[in-house]
Amino acid sequence: HLRALEGQLQVLRGGASQGAGPDSFMEFQDEDFPLDERLIKSQKKKKRKGAEPKGEHRVFGTADAGVAVSDTSCSGCGALLHCAAADLPGFLPSEKFKVLMAAGKLGGATCQRCHLLTHHHKALHLQLTRDQYRDVVRRVRARKALVLLVVDLLDLPGSLVLDLPDLVGTNKQVVVLGNKVDLLPADAPNYLQRLKRHLAWCCQDAGFGPQVADLHLISAKTGFGLEALVSALQRSWSYKGDVFLVGGANAGKSTLFNALLESDYCRSAAVGALRRATISPWPTTLELLKFPITNPTPYRMFRRQNRLKEALQQTEAELPADELRRLQRLGRHGYLAVGSHDKPSANDLKDAHWLYDTPGILRERDLQDQEVRFVVPTRAIVPRTFVLKPGMTLFVGALARIDFLQLQGRKSCWFSVLASSQVPVHVTGLEKAASVYERHAGHALLGVPAGGSERMQRFPALVPQDFNLEGRGYLEAAADITLSSAWVAVTAMSGERVELRVHGPEAAGFGLRTPPLLPHVASLKGERLRKSA
Known part of the structure; x- marks a missing residue:
């Protein structure tokens, strides 16, 4: 506080030429949460070489391994509060931990991870297997x-x-x-x-x-x-x-x-x-x-x-x-x-x-925190139904690619996408699918993941898997292609054989679900948009 006041006095006296100190970047609503000096430097040079990847967040404050772990649990996640190591559950910066401990107010505190999740929708990565x-x-x-x-x-x-x-x-x-x-x-x-x-x-x-x-x-x-x-x-x-x-x-x-x-x-x-x-x-x-x-x-x-x-x-x-x-x-x-x-x-x-x-059982996840917010639906899902012919490809963002290889019977099938409205769906020809993914994955057309070619270099390659379905008529879907928090229901005429090739990250665990969860979802479609799928 004294350094901040001295800086203000220097400004009043005409000494504004000196650079601002770390305290000038402090958030007043949480004054015991000083910013890391590395974060301040990164604000001056946002795109310097070796900067942290988009989607990862720095820890505020410093750790002090010499202070013992408390016997007080975080009221947000239940982990014991401490200031020993920033990448362990229950971490509070030593600057804040010591103040709260001395004042006897540790019982009402939440750890830094819960604070960032609740107020800033940012997720810190923890060393927890x-x-x-x-x-x-x-x-x-x-x-x-x-x-x-x-x-x-x-x-x-x-x-x-x-x-x-x-x-x-x-x-x-x-x-x-x-x-x-x-x-x-x-x-x-x-x-x-x-x-x-x-x-x-x-x-x-x-x-x-x-x-x-x-x-x-x-x-x-x-x-x-x-x-x-x-x-x-x-x-x-x-x-x-x-x-x-x-x-x-x-x-x-x-x-x-x-x-x-x-x-x-x-x-x-x-x-x-x-x-x-x-x-x-x-x-x-x-x-x-x-x-x-x-x-x-x-x-x-x-x-x-x-x-x-x-x-x-x-x-x-x-x-x-x-x-x-x-x-x-x-x-x-x-x-x-x-x-x-x-x-x-x-x-x-x-x-x-x-x-x-109890803690949620972890699953393999290839997405970063902001991308998870796009993919996990938070509002009622509105189905998006597309009419596809053999030789066409449907992209669910850049997360999955469904190739319609062959159909024994009529010329088209219905593909009903049930996913978050923030995940784009794009339809193209099978011969163009590879080039579309290469050019637009990480960009606005496919939406998720986001971050351009640099982000896609860290995203796992899509692995193909073939599926054969038998249609049950246009009143009932044959099966669901599950994509983790999203799926695509495939509807075809009774007795028709449908050959599909689905591409997705191996860890995502995409597969086939029979019977489908919402077999009559294609009946919720609206009028056909002219000259479109």
Whole structure:
């Protein structure tokens, strides 16, 4: 502060010729977070040789390995706070860590990674292996617990934890939650029942079907299905033990954790003492965040049922002021859960059972942080249907290329792309496909990845794989080509043989899904755009 004041005095005295010091670049809203001097130099010469690749972010402040790790957890990801090493979970700059520790305010702090994720949508890369994530989840094996498996419906079966029995044990009951149902279009009547059957079939195919005690379709973001889930958990599991949220990275566990924190499932006395989990498209929960579960006594269940009935009948004008403010706050975050009004008792947390949010199981990912934000859908998907003939190629960004090689029968098929609206789709001739990819990958035409030829040099080469499909008629898709958080439904006349060659990154795990998730999606198409596919 003194150096900053001295600099201002020099300006007033006409001494503005001297260069600005590091403190002049400090963000006043977070004055204990000084910028790294290397970052300041990079601002003066943004494109100097050897600059960091686009999409990676420098760490602010400095580390001090001589300071012991605290016993306080980050309220965003659960990792123990420290200032020892910037690339380990729970890191805070030593300048801020020491100030908070001396003031006794470390308990309310979040680590630098959670801060950047929440406020700047930037992801720091951590030294944390896939096995380290799994070791945290394996703690469930020794506990009497119920497992809530959160599955991303946009990435089936890729978002299933295939070795779930090995992680949590074969003696655990599993409640499967198909999340993000709000992002899927309704392709036909009763499509939700069909989605549940498809999800149950995927669990059977993965080998843990006998452990599945219940299955729900939910939207952790909008609150769809959450009240039915809470009621089902209170009836079936009651108060027998702890509950663990398990699932892949970006399946929506942290969003669900935050929504349940505001619902009747959490003891009301704990809401004020707990902070919400960090939500982002990247893996966030690094330890075990938790909240105490409400004991569903008959009186509480009776109060809850009456409250749910009243919520359906009351208008906003009739709601109490505190309840209206709470619902408005939840509405800004996209939650629609009915919270508990029970008065907390002095022994509210004594002998409590807990709901834990475990780390997301990591998957191989070739995209950088900003690219992930483009690819992962956050709004309802609008299908884009294209009419392709043999000898044509469909690009889903620069992430996947689908070559329509041959069709035995009619002249064309329908290809329905279900992906984020920020991912461009481009159709061209098969003979031009290679040159189009070479010229436009990394640029605006194909969109993702972004960063030009320099970015594409680091992006893995596309690997081809051939598929043969048999059409089921123009009312039902033959199969889905899955591309991780996106897919392409192929619809052809009954009995026709379709030959495709799909190119994509090997680590992305693209493949064929039969039966298709939304078989009637081609019926949602609009009028044909003249002189186009």
